[in-house]
Amino acid sequence: MTSSETTMHSSDTGTAAGKVLLKAERLERKFGGLTAVADFSFELREGEILGLIGPNGAGKSTTFNLISGFMPPTSGQLFFLDENITSKNATYISRKGLIRTFQHESLLSEMSVADNIIIATTHRLKTTAARQEKMRKIAGLTGLENYLDVPAGSLPHGLQRMLSIAIALAAEPKVLCLDEPLTGLQGVEVSAALDLFEMIRSKLGITILLVEHNMRAVMRICDRILVLNHGRLLAAGTPEEVSQNELVIEAYLGHKK
Ligand SMILES: Nc1ncnc2c1ncn2[C@@H]1O[C@H](COP(=O)(O)OP(=O)(O)O)[C@@H](O)[C@H]1O
Numbered sequence: 001m002t003s004s005e006t007t008m009h010s011s012d013t014g015t016a017a018g019k020v021l022l023k024a025e026r027l028e029r030k031f032g033g034l035t036a037v038a039d040f041s042f043e044l045r046e047g048e049i050l051g052l053i054g055p056n057g058a059g060k061s062t063t064f065n066l067i068s069g070f071m072p073p074t075s076g077q078l079f080f081l082d083e084n085i086t087s088k089n090a091t092y093i094s095r096k097g098l099i100r101t102f103q104h105e106s107l108l109s110e111m112s113v114a115d116n117i118i119i120a121t122t123h124r125l126k127t128t129a130a131r132q133e134k135m136r137k138i139a140g141l142t143g144l145e146n147y148l149d150v151p152a153g154s155l156p157h158g159l160q161r162m163l164s165i166a167i168a169l170a171a172e173p174k175v176l177c178l179d180e181p182l183t184g185l186q187g188v189e190v191s192a193a194l195d196l197f198e199m200i201r202s203k204l205g206i207t208i209l210l211v212e213h214n215m216r217a218v219m220r221i222c223d224r225i226l227v228l229n230h231g232r233l234l235a236a237g238t239p240e241e242v243s244q245n246e247l248v249i250e251a252y253l254g255h256k257k
């Protein structure tokens with residue numbers, strides 16, 4: 001697997017220059033005989049939008065499960081804000097400031113939009129007034145201000161996606177990990193979501209790790225991109241570098257040499 005060795009260096013290049021917030025060292029996750037993630041090392045730097053792409057089954061969601069403490073790696077190590085979090089659980093890691101969304105909706109569908117957001121504020125904010133204020137601010141940012149009393153499950157799909165992001169923001173992340181947040185969004189909704197991600201980075205100062213299969217969106221918004229294939233790092237670099245990488249083109253087109 002010389003490809004992952006040679007590309008490892010290019011993950012140190014790119015435009016973002018912030019300090020390292022999250023570092024993965026030789027992550028591996030097996031499910032029985034299947035290796036979902038193998039020898040995967042990367043760094044996420046403060047202020048960047050880092051893309052994580054790869055074909056279906058490449059190990060992207062598993063990587064999210066590992067870094068957010070939803071499941072332990074089989075081997076390898078994880079560092080977040082200079083602390084070794086390899087064996088920490090999901091609650092610990094989210095309270096420390098790494099928040100992830102889920103590829104499939106995980107809303108409390110009977111509950112109102114407002115309550116879905118408020119529940120996510122309760123760890124950080126102690127008073128009802130503070131929680132309400134935070135909820136209104138986040139609902140405004142995510143375009144949900146006119147739907148506060150609507151049951152989450154009754155929202156149109158695009159707004160359910162926005163609510164997932166609102167819930168994540170309510171927990172006041174330092175690092176926000178988004179798992180395919182654009183799935184099912186229409187054209188205008190996609191550009192609105194990308195504007196929101198830019199705003200989350202620039203105005204809220206939140207660093208973003210983005211898993212997404214919408215290539216145009218990834219190329220437009222990410223500073224750097226990591227490409228996974230069969231659980232291994234295939235390439236890393238700027239959108240331009242990655243999109244011209246022959247290994248990446250092959251993996252996506254399904255060609256075999
Ligand atoms: N909990 C699990 N148990 C068994 N196999 C899993 C589990 N989660 C993921 N996998 C397998 O690991 C591989 C990577 O899956 P996943 O990380 O979901 O890929 P991606 O998000 O890139 O599409 C797939 O082959 C998938 O079937």
Ligand SMILES: [Mg+2]
Pocket residue numbers: 060061062103
């Ligand atoms: Mg996935």
